[in-house]
Structures are given as C-alpha cells and as structure tokens.
Amino acid sequence: EPEVTQxxxxxxxxxxxxxxxxxxPISNHLYFYWYRQILGxxxxxxVSFYNNEISEKSEIxxxxxSVERPDGSNFTLxxxxxxxxxxxxxxxxxxxxxxxxxxLTFGAGSRLTVL
Amino acid sequence: xxxxxxxxxxxxxxxxxxxTVKCTYSVSGNPYLFWYVQYPNRGLQFLLKYITGDNLVxxxxxxxxxxxxxxxxxxxxxxxxxxxxxxxxxxxxRDLNTGFQKLxxxxxTRLLVSP
Numbered sequence: 388e389p390e391v392t393q394x395x396x397x398x399x400x401x402x403x404x405x406x407x408x409x410x411x412p413i414s415n416h417l418y419f420y421w422y423r424q425i426l427g428x429x430x431x432x433x434v435s436f437y438n439n440e441i442s443e444k445s446e447i448x449x450x451x452x453s454v455e456r457p458d459g460s461n462f463t464l465x466x467x468x469x470x471x472x473x474x475x476x477x478x479x480x481x482x483x484x485x486x487x488x489x490x491l492t493f494g495a496g497s498r499l500t501v502l
Numbered sequence: 503x504x505x506x507x508x509x510x511x512x513x514x515x516x517x518x519x520x521x522t523v524k525c526t527y528s529v530s531g532n533p534y535l536f537w538y539v540q541y542p543n544r545g546l547q548f549l550l551k552y553i554t555g556d557n558l559v560x561x562x563x564x565x566x567x568x569x570x571x572x573x574x575x576x577x578x579x580x581x582x583x584x585x586x587x588x589x590x591x592x593x594x595x596r597d598l599n600t601g602f603q604k605l606x607x608x609x610x611t612r613l614l615v616s617p
Contacts (some may be wrong), residue, residue, distance in 0.1 A: 390545075391545065395544075420603075420604075423569065427503065428610060429607050429609040429610070430546070430592060430594075430607035430610070431607075435603045436603065442603060443604060445604070464585040465573065475514070478545060478546065480546075490536070490548045491548070491605060492545075492548070493538070493545035494545045495543060495544050496545060497543040
C-alpha cells in the first residue's frame with residue numbers, strides 16, 4: 388500500500404537553528420499538507436500546498452515557516468530560526484484532491500526537539 | 503470556525519466488549535467527518551468518513567460511526583473490542599461550506615483494551 392514517508396524521524400536542534408523536515412508524498416497525489424502536534428495537545432493544521440504554491444495556511448504558519456517542493460517528489464517544511472515552542476511532532480500528509488470527503492494519507496511524523 | 507471535541511482522554515474496555523469513543527463537532531455549514539487512528543510510531547491512519555446519506559458509516563477493522571446531526575456528534579463504535587484496537591483515536595471535521603481544505607482534529611482519545 389502506498390505510504391507517505393518522512394525524514395528524519397527525530398531531530399534535536401538548538402534554539403535559533405534552521406531545520407528542514409522532509410516528506411515524500413504518495414506519487415499520484417496532488418495536494419500536500421503539514422500538521423503538527425505539540426505533546427499532549429491536538430493535531431493542528433499548518434499549511435496546504437498545491438500546484439507549487441501555498442493554498443491555505445494557519446495563523447501558526449508565520450514567516451519563520453516555509454514549504455517547498457524542490458524536485459517533484461519531496462515536500463519540505465523549513466523552520467528558519469527554531470524556538471522552544473516549535474518542539475512538536477510534525478506530520479506530512481497528501482491527498483488526491485483537496486475538497487469534500489477526500490482522505491488525507493499521513494506519514495509517521497518527525498519529532499522535533501528544540502533545546 | 504470549525505472545531506472538534508473528544509471529551510475523554512482515555513477509554514478502557516475489556517476485550518470482547520463493545521466500545522464507544524465520543525466526538526462532537528461544531529461547524530457553520532455541513533460537516534465532513536473523519537476518524538483516524540494512530541498506533542505507536544506510526545502516522546494517522548484513516549478509519550472512516552461521513553459525507554452524506556446513511557447516518558451509520560462502516561469503516562476499517564470493524565469500526566463504525568454514527569452521525570447525529572441534532573446532537574452534533576459522530577461517535578466511533580465497535581461491537582466487540584480487540585486488544586489490538588488499543589491506540590490513539592482522532593476525530594476530525596472539514597467544513598466544506600467555508601471553502602477551506604484543512605481538517606480540524608480533536609485532541610485524541612486513547613483506547614486501552616484489556617485482555
């Protein structure tokens with residue numbers, strides 16, 4: 388069964404450092420997403436991406452965050468200058484279509500720890 | 503704005519007994535509702551969804567969910583629990599009327615099935 392893969396599974400970084408989280412979505416999917424889950428809290432939407440541009444983003448997704456699909460297979464989330472509060476599990480997801488009852492397929496997540 | 507509430511942090515049930523994991527939602531328009539499950543070190547896996555039509559939706563692994571518009575609920579159920587059902591369960595809603603793509607998740611309910 389096709390799956391979304393994410394790397395790294397766990398990254399530890401110092402506050403102020405840049406971090407890039409990588410995702411390989413399912414090959415025939417067109418819509419890509421990043422969500423995050425701070426320990427013990429709800430899964431929160433960050434951003435959706437289609438046709439090489441952001442289609443929707445949340446208030447969490449500020450100027451410190453960016454996304455990119457550099458080569459047609461990878462989908463990356465960059466945090467330019469990490470803060471302690473960025474520590475969370477980051478989930479990538481992809482879907483065939485964006486609307487209605489379309490199902491998102493999630494990766495296993497990348498745990499980011501900011502010290 | 504749409505929101506989801508999962509009032510129970512944990513549900514305990516004995517193997518073979520029926521289980522219910524509760525979810526209530528709030529949207530401005532018509533909801534599309536989803537249940538996802540997360541096993542340790544895995545991504546969120548889709549279980550089932552409600553779009554329209556029959557209020558009782560059947561999904562993977564013998565799970566079903568009942569949509570109740572008057573109570574704005576979408577409780578997850580299974581007639582006979584298995585130890586292997588122990589996992590973290592997330593309810594999610596998309597309000598298609600807002601035109602947004604994002605799924606809004608609840609905080610999750612940990613299901614523990616004892617032998």
